Amino acid sequence: MRAGITSAKEILTEKKLKGMKKTIFIAFAGLLLFAATSVSVSAQDSMMMKPNPKNPTVAIIRADWCSACKELEPIMSELKQQYGDKLNFVELDVTNDETTAKAAATAKSLGMTSFFEANKKSTSTVGVFKNKKQIFKTTHNPDRSVYVAAFDKALKS
Numbered sequence: 001m002r003a004g005i006t007s008a009k010e011i012l013t014e015k016k017l018k019g020m021k022k023t024i025f026i027a028f029a030g031l032l033l034f035a036a037t038s039v040s041v042s043a044q045d046s047m048m049m050k051p052n053p054k055n056p057t058v059a060i061i062r063a064d065w066c067s068a069c070k071e072l073e074p075i076m077s078e079l080k081q082q083y084g085d086k087l088n089f090v091e092l093d094v095t096n097d098e099t100t101a102k103a104a105a106t107a108k109s110l111g112m113t114s115f116f117e118a119n120k121k122s123t124s125t126v127g128v129f130k131n132k133k134q135i136f137k138t139t140h141n142p143d144r145s146v147y148v149a150a151f152d153k154a155l156k157s
Contacts, residue, residue, distance in 0.1 A: 125139045
């Protein structure tokens with residue numbers, strides 16, 4: 001036997017301790033990574049949810065299960081890039097009860113409660129608001145030119 005270790009039992013105990021330390025270290029590192037990711041996602045969400053009050057707002061009622069919403073997504077994504085510095089874009093997700101409750105709270109904070117309540121069962125609805133007044137609304141409309149005209153009008157008036 002090696003010096004300092006007097007039995008096979010002590011050798012097994014030493015190996016178990018090393019394994020436990022390694023497992024604890026890996027678990028702790030994973031927890032730290034998860035916490036860092038959660039913080040960055042929360043920070044990103046809060047930055048995206050602060051619209052410029054001087055800009056008109058585009059509200060999009062959508063759901064994951066909505067085929068018309070999926071058709072509209074690439075159009076809105078392109079328009080967000082084009083108008084992102086001039087318009088606020090807000091997605092009101094009604095996929096399930098949890099997302100609908102969050103969407104209702106967001107709509108309330110933006111003064112859009114009546115729009116949301118009237119349209120929450122009609123996914124793929126887009127409304128444009130200026131000074132908290134609805135100036136445009138369409139549903140199930142994949143025509144990009146309609147949105148460009150509505151957005152340009154909101155920016156001019």
